Amino acid sequence: MIEIQGLRKRYGALQVLDDVDLVIHPGRVTAVVGPNAAGKTTLIKSILGLTHPDAGTILVNGAEIESSGTYRSDIGYMPQIARFPENLTGADLFAMMTDLRGDAAPRDESLIDSLGLRSQLQKPLRVLSGGTRQKVNAALAFHFSPSMLFLDEPTAGLDPISSSVVKDKIAAERLQGRTFVLTSHVMSELEELADDIAFLIDGRIRFSGPIHDLKKATRQLSLERAIAYVLETGAAA
Amino acid sequence: MTTIVRKIARYGVRDLIRSRWLLGYAGFFAIATWALLRFSDTETKALLSLVNVVLFVVPLANLVFGAMYLYGAREFVEMLLAQPLRRRELFAGLYLGLTVPVSLAATIGIGAPLVLLGVGPATLQTGALLAGIAAVLSAVFTGVATVIAYRIEDRVRGLATALGVWLTLAIVYDGVALLAAVQFADYPLERPMLALMLANPIDLARLVLLLHFDVAALLGYTGAVFERFVGGTAGLTLAGIVLSTWVAVPALAGARLFRRKDF
Numbered sequence: 344m345i346e347i348q349g350l351r352k353r354y355g356a357l358q359v360l361d362d363v364d365l366v367i368h369p370g371r372v373t374a375v376v377g378p379n380a381a382g383k384t385t386l387i388k389s390i391l392g393l394t395h396p397d398a399g400t401i402l403v404n405g406a407e408i409e410s411s412g413t414y415r416s417d418i419g420y421m422p423q424i425a426r427f428p429e430n431l432t433g434a435d436l437f438a439m440m441t442d443l444r445g446d447a448a449p450r451d452e453s454l455i456d457s458l459g460l461r462s463q464l465q466k467p468l469r470v471l472s473g474g475t476r477q478k479v480n481a482a483l484a485f486h487f488s489p490s491m492l493f494l495d496e497p498t499a500g501l502d503p504i505s506s507s508v509v510k511d512k513i514a515a516e517r518l519q520g521r522t523f524v525l526t527s528h529v530m531s532e533l534e535e536l537a538d539d540i541a542f543l544i545d546g547r548i549r550f551s552g553p554i555h556d557l558k559k560a561t562r563q564l565s566l567e568r569a570i571a572y573v574l575e576t577g578a579a580a
Numbered sequence: 581m582t583t584i585v586r587k588i589a590r591y592g593v594r595d596l597i598r599s600r601w602l603l604g605y606a607g608f609f610a611i612a613t614w615a616l617l618r619f620s621d622t623e624t625k626a627l628l629s630l631v632n633v634v635l636f637v638v639p640l641a642n643l644v645f646g647a648m649y650l651y652g653a654r655e656f657v658e659m660l661l662a663q664p665l666r667r668r669e670l671f672a673g674l675y676l677g678l679t680v681p682v683s684l685a686a687t688i689g690i691g692a693p694l695v696l697l698g699v700g701p702a703t704l705q706t707g708a709l710l711a712g713i714a715a716v717l718s719a720v721f722t723g724v725a726t727v728i729a730y731r732i733e734d735r736v737r738g739l740a741t742a743l744g745v746w747l748t749l750a751i752v753y754d755g756v757a758l759l760a761a762v763q764f765a766d767y768p769l770e771r772p773m774l775a776l777m778l779a780n781p782i783d784l785a786r787l788v789l790l791l792h793f794d795v796a797a798l799l800g801y802t803g804a805v806f807e808r809f810v811g812g813t814a815g816l817t818l819a820g821i822v823l824s825t826w827v828a829v830p831a832l833a834g835a836r837l838f839r840r841k842d843f
Contacts, residue, residue: 354842391662393843412664420662426655430598431591439591443584443663467598483659493662 344369345390345491345522350399352385352546359385360396361546367539369490372513372523374533374554376570377543383526384423386543387493390524391420403491416444419489423496423526425473425480433464433471433479437486444487454482457508474500481509491522498532510536530567542570549573584665585672592677596649602685605641609634609689609714613707617693623703624793631710631789634690635782638717639750642682643742646725649678651735658843671726671838675831679722683715690714706792713785719827720781726834730841753780778819781826788819 345367352360359382367373375383388394390401392408392415400407403414427436441450455461458478463471471479477500484492497513498506513523513536527533533540540557542550550557550573554566563569596602612633613626620626653674660670694707724745732738757776761769777783808815 352842388658388843393658393661395840395842411666414664415662416664418662420659422655422658422662424655426652428591428595428653428656430595435591435594439587440663442587442591443660443665 344402344404345524346400346402347386347390348400348402350386350389350401351397352382352389352394353397359546360389360399363399363543363546363548365541365548365551367522367524367541369522370517370520371538372517372525372536373539373541374537375524375526375541375543376530376533377549378574381543382546383543384495386541387495387524387526391415391418391493417490419484419487419492421480421484421492421494421497423499425476427468427476427479429469430467432467433460436468436479437464437483440483440486449488451485451488452482454478454485454508454512457512458482458505474502474505477501478505481512485512485516489521491524492516493524495526496528497525498527498529530565530570534566540566542573544574582669584669585676588660588665588670588673589676589680592674593681596678596681601645602681605645605682606685606689608637609686610693613690614693614697617697617699623699624706627703627706627710628793630690631786634686634710634714635717635786635789636750638686638714639721639782640746642718642721643725643728643746644739645682646678646722647728647735647738647742650674650725650729651738654843661843667839668835671835675722675726675834678725679719682722683718686714686718687711709792710789713789716823716827717781717785720823720830723827723830723834727830727837730834730837749780749782753783757783778822781823784819784822784826788816788823 345365347363347365347367350360350363351358363382363386365386375386377383385394389396390403390408392410392412402408404417406414408414431439455464458481460475460478460482463475463479468476468479481494481497481501484494494513497509501509510532513525517523523536525533525537534554537554539552540550540554541548542557557573558564558566558569561569561572563572613630616626616629616633617623620629657670657674661667690707690711694704699707725742728738728741728745732741757773760776761773777787
């Protein structure tokens, strides 16, 4: 459970997050959507502690996040852009993360096999293609069986087969009770995976709650049309 | 040093020692040292030329390579920040993972030919001092690179700043110091000049090295003042303290920027 209250962040003249209140429920998939520069990534980075908010509180499982970052041992993060140290191999990278996380964490290697990464792990990361690096990125996020996962555009750059594998993995892990926070520009994908939606415009939450509530309120059949409806009419759902 | 710092540093070292760039950098010093020793009349002359090469190349290479490396590691750092670590540990690990390999590359590049060619004991001693100074200067300028990389968001502007810092400290600074010396030639300048040299790590390194060569006599009265200053134990201690400060201050400033930064 993640509770966010009165979150504000300003970069120069730009108010990126403006008094954001949001609850991310455990065991559900929450999609963070919104136009470009709406504050989606800043919101996720604030929860992860990558960005320091100007005001507001973030509670993860009831405790305010602190700089020691112990709460992050329960979090997996898949950043939008996957760039790794060029001369390390995939195996080095997994070993490094295991070293940093401590050996106690249970390992989940299923994505390494289902994405066909096993044979790629001995190569330096610099020779891997962008798509393969994105697969490594995905496998790494799931590797320590965290109970909360933050996936920033998880299927961008993946071929259809790998993209399906990742989506199946998300669905399967959700059934295991894990919490997901996703961003994506592909609305049909979010409709397939997400339970809840947090709709950000200009740093403010325009709507948050179950997807079917948004569809009902806007009287639209698909998430894409519901979002478009809100954007066009400016209706507060 | 915590185990986390050591772990992060270890993977940084593992990454960099496989880097072709670093191999080329160490190779450059090895070839320069070997060639200078081979083709100079005396070993002292060879080392004097090497001092100039080191003082020119080490700051430039570490500023530019350090900044490039840190900008390139940006996305990976974001991933590491999402792990259960403290920022200060992450920074210390990243800094050491960068500084240790580049310092070693310069030290080994200079040191290996000296040992392999079997130079005299005096040359070996001076060479060891030179290799040590190269390592210290590497640490100074990778520290400055962290300040640049975590202060300036845009990497092109960051690299331009790195070059600007180098130009200022390596070239413009001496020009200004020389101009001041000529302008105020009628005044006793030893102490202000000494202060100017302490304030620039490259000049300080040059001062320590040149006085070691016993060429201070060539510098006239000023040289004598400097020799009395740096030649004595007190002077060497002060030079050591100032050089250590030059290592510590940029690294600590980088750490502070890193801790407060929004990634």
